[in-house]
Amino acid sequence: MRAASAAGVGAAVASSAVAVAYLPVLVVLLVEGRFDLRATALCAGARLLSSVVPYATDVVVLRHLPPAVFGIVSSLNPVLAAVSGLALLGQHLTPSQWIALLVIVAANFMAVTSPTGARESNDEDHEMAWS
Incomplete structure (x- = not known):
């Protein structure tokens, strides 16, 4: 499967x-x-x-999308949720919460774009991860 x-x-x-x-x-x-x-x-x-x-x-x-690009885009989901909460519901995050969101996005971006993180996994590696 x-x-x-x-x-x-x-x-x-x-x-x-x-x-x-x-x-x-x-x-x-x-x-x-x-x-x-x-x-x-x-x-x-x-x-x-x-x-x-x-x-x-x-x-x-x-x-x-390539997995690396998808990973970066997915890491933006919490930021989009925070902006939606602000725009639609008037919910405000503290500066430390905004910093935490940015750290998560930056860490994901660095992990995906690093030489070892950016390597495309072949089908055998992918199948082994789900076995």
Whole structure:
């Protein structure tokens, strides 16, 4: 089984397990008459936008970008989340939190662009990592 397929199966199993775990909550809400379809729709939308869409985008983009470039782009995700939180929700990070984000991005960039980090792994190395 390819690594991407295994990761997809794992994510599907985890999502299914969480859905089953929330069934008792749904039953309680229905019994008490507190079930709200609008709130459920908003939760489903948040779920899609926060997990499904980014994961699917990563899977598609990884097929078209070299791993080194994908690694750098992926390290920007926390920065984009922080900027989104600031722009959309008015959440402010402290200077030390911004520095921590920049250190993470810089470390990833240096790891990917270093002579040993930038080396492209061949299929045998990749298969061995997932065995």
